[in-house]
Amino acid sequence: MNSFSLADCTTVEAALSQLKNGAVVKAGGVDLLDRMKNGTDTPNRLVNIRNIRELRGIQSTPDGVTIGALTTLAEIADDPTIRAQYTILSDACGHAATPHIRNMATIGGNVLQELQCWYFRSAEFQCIRKGKEQCFAFSGLNQYHAIMDYGGCPSVAPSSSAVALLALNATIELTSAAKGKRKVAIQNFYVQPDANPHRFNVKADEELLTAIHIPKPAPGTRSAYQKYGEKESHDWAIADAGILLEMDGDICRRAVVTMGAASPVVRRSKEAEAVLTGKPITRDTARAAGKASMTGAMPLSMNGYKVQLFPIAIYRTILLAAGQMERDPSAAG
Amino acid sequence: MATHTPHSTLDALINVAGDTTDASMKTAKMPIGIPGFTLHEEERTVPASEPPVWPINKDLSYVGKPQERWDGRAKATGRARYTADVQLPGMLYARFVNSTVPHARVLSIDTSAAESYPGVKSVHVIEKLLGGAVLRDPTLEQNRYPIVRYVGQPIAAVAATTPQAAEDAAAKIKVKYETLPFVVDMDQAREKDSPQVFPGAADQAGTAGGGGSSASGVPQTGNVHGPAVHKQGDVEQGFKDADVIVDAHYTTQVQTHSALETHGVVADWKPDLLTVYASTQGTASVREELAAYFQLPMSKVRVITEFMGGGFGAKFGAGNPGVVAATLSRKAGAPVRLMLDRQEEHLSVGNRPSSDQRLRIGAKKDGTITAIQLISFGTAGCGTGAGCAGPASNLYKWATLHVEENDVFINAGPAAAFRAPGHPQGAFALEQSIDELAASLNMDLLDLRDRIDENPVRRVQRQIIRESAIWKSRNPRANADVGPIKRGIGLSQSVWYRHLAMDSAAEVRVHKDGSVEVLSAVQDIGSGIKTVLAQILAEQFGVPPAQVEVKIGDTNYPVGPNSGGSVTTASLTPAVRDAAWQAAQKFLASVAPALGVKASDLTLTDGMVRSASGKFQPIAFRSAAARMDTNQVSAQSRRIPDYDPRKYDTYGGVDVAEVAVDTETGRIHVKHVLAVHDCGRPMNPVAVISQINGGVIQGISYTLFEHRLLDPNYGIMVNSNLDKYKIAGSYEVPKIEVQLTESYIGQSSTDASGIGEAAGIISAGAAIANAFYNATGVRIRQMPMTPAVVLAALNQPKPQMEAL
Numbered sequence A: 001m002n003s004f005s006l007a008d009c010t011t012v013e014a015a016l017s018q019l020k021n022g023a024v025v026k027a028g029g030v031d032l033l034d035r036m037k038n039g040t041d042t043p044n045r046l047v048n049i050r051n052i053r054e055l056r057g058i059q060s061t062p063d064g065v066t067i068g069a070l071t072t073l074a075e076i077a078d079d080p081t082i083r084a085q086y087t088i089l090s091d092a093c094g095h096a097a098t099p100h101i102r103n104m105a106t107i108g109g110n111v112l113q114e115l116q117c118w119y120f121r122s123a124e125f126q127c128i129r130k131g132k133e134q135c136f137a138f139s140g141l142n143q144y145h146a147i148m149d150y151g152g153c154p155s156v157a158p159s160s161s162a163v164a165l166l167a168l169n170a171t172i173e174l175t176s177a178a179k180g181k182r183k184v185a186i187q188n189f190y191v192q193p194d195a196n197p198h199r200f201n202v203k204a205d206e207e208l209l210t211a212i213h214i215p216k217p218a219p220g221t222r223s224a225y226q227k228y229g230e231k232e233s234h235d236w237a238i239a240d241a242g243i244l245l246e247m248d249g250d251i252c253r254r255a256v257v258t259m260g261a262a263s264p265v266v267r268r269s270k271e272a273e274a275v276l277t278g279k280p281i282t283r284d285t286a287r288a289a290g291k292a293s294m295t296g297a298m299p300l301s302m303n304g305y306k307v308q309l310f311p312i313a314i315y316r317t318i319l320l321a322a323g324q325m326e327r328d329p330s331a332a333g
Numbered sequence B: 001m002a003t004h005t006p007h008s009t010l011d012a013l014i015n016v017a018g019d020t021t022d023a024s025m026k027t028a029k030m031p032i033g034i035p036g037f038t039l040h041e042e043e044r045t046v047p048a049s050e051p052p053v054w055p056i057n058k059d060l061s062y063v064g065k066p067q068e069r070w071d072g073r074a075k076a077t078g079r080a081r082y083t084a085d086v087q088l089p090g091m092l093y094a095r096f097v098n099s100t101v102p103h104a105r106v107l108s109i110d111t112s113a114a115e116s117y118p119g120v121k122s123v124h125v126i127e128k129l130l131g132g133a134v135l136r137d138p139t140l141e142q143n144r145y146p147i148v149r150y151v152g153q154p155i156a157a158v159a160a161t162t163p164q165a166a167e168d169a170a171a172k173i174k175v176k177y178e179t180l181p182f183v184v185d186m187d188q189a190r191e192k193d194s195p196q197v198f199p200g201a202a203d204q205a206g207t208a209g210g211g212g213s214s215a216s217g218v219p220q221t222g223n224v225h226g227p228a229v230h231k232q233g234d235v236e237q238g239f240k241d242a243d244v245i246v247d248a249h250y251t252t253q254v255q256t257h258s259a260l261e262t263h264g265v266v267a268d269w270k271p272d273l274l275t276v277y278a279s280t281q282g283t284a285s286v287r288e289e290l291a292a293y294f295q296l297p298m299s300k301v302r303v304i305t306e307f308m309g310g311g312f313g314a315k316f317g318a319g320n321p322g323v324v325a326a327t328l329s330r331k332a333g334a335p336v337r338l339m340l341d342r343q344e345e346h347l348s349v350g351n352r353p354s355s356d357q358r359l360r361i362g363a364k365k366d367g368t369i370t371a372i373q374l375i376s377f378g379t380a381g382c383g384t385g386a387g388c389a390g391p392a393s394n395l396y397k398w399a400t401l402h403v404e405e406n407d408v409f410i411n412a413g414p415a416a417a418f419r420a421p422g423h424p425q426g427a428f429a430l431e432q433s434i435d436e437l438a439a440s441l442n443m444d445l446l447d448l449r450d451r452i453d454e455n456p457v458r459r460v461q462r463q464i465i466r467e468s469a470i471w472k473s474r475n476p477r478a479n480a481d482v483g484p485i486k487r488g489i490g491l492s493q494s495v496w497y498r499h500l501a502m503d504s505a506a507e508v509r510v511h512k513d514g515s516v517e518v519l520s521a522v523q524d525i526g527s528g529i530k531t532v533l534a535q536i537l538a539e540q541f542g543v544p545p546a547q548v549e550v551k552i553g554d555t556n557y558p559v560g561p562n563s564g565g566s567v568t569t570a571s572l573t574p575a576v577r578d579a580a581w582q583a584a585q586k587f588l589a590s591v592a593p594a595l596g597v598k599a600s601d602l603t604l605t606d607g608m609v610r611s612a613s614g615k616f617q618p619i620a621f622r623s624a625a626a627r628m629d630t631n632q633v634s635a636q637s638r639r640i641p642d643y644d645p646r647k648y649d650t651y652g653g654v655d656v657a658e659v660a661v662d663t664e665t666g667r668i669h670v671k672h673v674l675a676v677h678d679c680g681r682p683m684n685p686v687a688v689i690s691q692i693n694g695g696v697i698q699g700i701s702y703t704l705f706e707h708r709l710l711d712p713n714y715g716i717m718v719n720s721n722l723d724k725y726k727i728a729g730s731y732e733v734p735k736i737e738v739q740l741t742e743s744y745i746g747q748s749s750t751d752a753s754g755i756g757e758a759a760g761i762i763s764a765g766a767a768i769a770n771a772f773y774n775a776t777g778v779r780i781r782q783m784p785m786t787p788a789v790v791l792a793a794l795n796q797p798k799p800q801m802e803a804l
């Protein structure tokens, strides 16, 4: 790791005033320090925001809930309101990483964490996402890589919470010293690699992610998230599914199906959603939705199994959300 | 005797020789066999100086009873000082500079910027590299610096006043490479036109602990070093005589040791003494290598290992970290700490070789094996040692055997001994094929093994399994469950060998205040030898083990065994018991005058000094000690040969695994393991169980997850960390039920054997694979069994199903 200086800030104002000349925000540090130890990131100044108390906590508002950027994944997973009304989010936060990491990791950092592609994480490989021309995954080892919508960079979206936030129509609040606050809908927050390979999201370097706002779900909403790794303890997703169902009696009025480990940016599957909309949730419709989710899948040389796995993840998570199936023991971690 | 052990190096390491100098012998009646099954008495002729025969465990006070770790509290509270905790005045911190390319000639190394970097005290460029195979004809490669054969090969090192300065300075060393063609895929390396890892034939001397190579003079074609051929009888005739032949192809991956504590040393070079604190499983091996490398008298090298955080076979000798740290220390005139980081640990200090095995077994209708043929290839990187014929050669009785083992060189770090070298790979194939054989003979899995397995201990172990609830719950029909999640139960047997390290000694001291201590250079690699030594003294002197002083892990003490090949407890404990017994006799002689009797009138049992003639009421050991005529008595003993070395030369072990296979997601959950194992007399049953728990978990981890992944285009390991190099975590640990078969073999004064290798790692893979078959009706012959591999296996059009 390179040497760096550290500014420890306790207010948003102080932190914002530090965010210049390449200074980098450190929240829980789980992702950032990993990249610094790998030698892929060498910031010369860190701004520690972990002690800014005003950015921590969950607040219910008349139109939904606002989560401070520094709220930990563990806090979100354990929050009674989130568990009851935003189950998909407590599922996602409660099954990301490990208990230790969830105590350290913040929701802001989770949403902003960078790709887990092993070429990207290795200082030896200079790829498209680091300003060079090449992607090493297509002809290299790609068993954990993307199967759809990848363009020139078949990495996968690493954030579990983002899979839930996309389904919940969340809004990201960004704050900078110069321009104050602005709000970005989550579906516009992440940047497709082909649109701009050098940016993962629309947050500017001098901006802090200060809060996440989630609108109140419509009555009759049920939701769930499940993540499948190769193993249950501290593993990355090889497939995951976020499901949100607005139920009208037995009929699904509106369905949202989201996926993380399929593509570089968290995505909705309109095809899967269309299968469910206007129909009762049954094993058959859930299976059909799972199958539809793979429309347009283009697996790489080593990840064909994901095309088999995602439909199962989606099918089982639909039934979990609908209360027709237990949480999958395969998705315990 | 084991007919074919691919670990001749192990025997060399642990010196099976050693003779009985004591002419006067006596006969002793010893318990033999397994209590509840086969226990009986046999007579042995033993040296007259040997202590009285111990009864079986239930009749002892401390030995054989579950005993809390002697140093458990120190470990749990953080008081234990591991190598990385050692802080010496003026200590420097070192970093390696490692190769970034898989195959190259190093043209030049510019260290000037590093030398002048603030805080840097010494820089060393490696000109002699340890580890890996070396060319038979060294003139084929002439270069000032070692040829780079893998990414991560150490090239130079820097020592500085802070870790940061060392890291920054190391980054300033400029290495100029002339890159050479490379290959990291074993199948590709076997092809005719593949890039060559070595320009000619290359061999590796066996490394301590059973790593490294097989027979010398093995042919080499391209990257293929082999075959090392072993034939007994006419195998073609054997197949002609067979009524049934099973023929299958199996593959296993490279696993890295991934001990929690990385390799490392603190070296303190002083003109009169080189002191090295090392994370090692052989203080003796480190001293030997350092003395030889630097041409120092052994008396001027001291090696200390107070606590150790795991080795699994990869930590013998000083290795590159040891000699480089010592060199940096000598140059700087200050102690130097050199601990590897996780990436270096994956790349440069050993791994378990892969395997690609074609196994054919021929048998008569009654199960009798007429022929076994195994052709194996495996890669130990730029080293050798990928043989895996141990199980096929030694587990069952066969009429003819034909084994060919090949090492395939690739541009990757050399392998090292790894818990039961070759055996997890070999058993993965053999024990699946034996199940297939049973099915094609329409025989029960246990009945067939009863027919072809002559080992008396495994026979009892199978009996225990036959009667176990888990085995009784097994549906012999494969693929019986409906629904996507299918349950299955399978078993596998294992075999390991009674290796001994004869150069094992200890000293026992009794002090006038009644305190007792034991001293030996042996290191506790985590298996709990400290506790066992305390138990032996407790048994002799009647004091609780916690009050025994155990001083080990220092070459200043009597020589100890290197801990590899399951030798430590079997080798050292008899020497300790003998020393304790002799110290007790000296102690009695020392108190006899004050007690007014002859020493021959006295005995020390259950912590009481007793007079045979009834001269006085029994006196507590401590009170008697106060009457010693000296401050301290002591006795030293070394291991004497086994009482009857022709007998009981292998260990058994049979494991049952219950799995739930999710046929839709391709996930395998191991739910329950029943591990039935023997290790002679279990000295500390909880420590034995702990070894087996560890072996089972490591075996599951290997079978389902672990995989060193090298990028084919750049030769770089892409998962050189502990999140994408996947190791079983707490969710992956099944219910593990251990049944110890106390198995007395009458071989020494403690009659202890070893457990580290046989402890589950050998059989986990095949037990899981056989359970997978039972669950799904599909054979899975490839490791690791990730969802990708499982789904691919399940998607295959199904061949005819085995019946059982």
Ligand SMILES: Cc1cc2nc3c(=O)[nH]c(=O)nc-3n(C[C@H](O)[C@H](O)[C@H](O)COP(=O)(O)OP(=O)(O)OC[C@H]3O[C@@H](n4cnc5c(N)ncnc54)[C@H](O)[C@@H]3O)c2cc1C
Pocket: A024, A025, A026, A027, A028, A029, A030, A031, A032, A033, A049, A069, A070, A095, A096, A097, A098, A101, A104, A105, A106, A107, A108, A109, A110, A111, A112, A113, A114, A158, A159, A160, A161, A207, A208, A209, A210, A227, A234, A235, A236, A237, B723
């Ligand atoms: C073994 C392992 C398994 C894991 N498994 C999962 C998993 O299953 N699912 C999952 O979602 N994650 C997983 N993770 C990732 C982990 O959850 C994230 O690394 C963590 O959430 C990051 O949060 P942090 O607060 O530590 O962020 P940091 O590391 O502090 O920051 C991450 C990035 O965001 C920036 N940043 C952080 N907060 C702000 C802010 N408020 N404003 C502006 N910029 C900011 C930082 O500059 C940095 O670039 C895993 C990690 C490990 C090590």
Ligand code: SF4
Pocket: A115, A117, A118, A119, A120, A127, A128, A129, A134, A135, A136, A137, A138, A152, A153, A154, A155
């Ligand atoms: S997948 Fe993306 S991040 Fe990975 S090497 Fe290719 S371009 Fe880089």
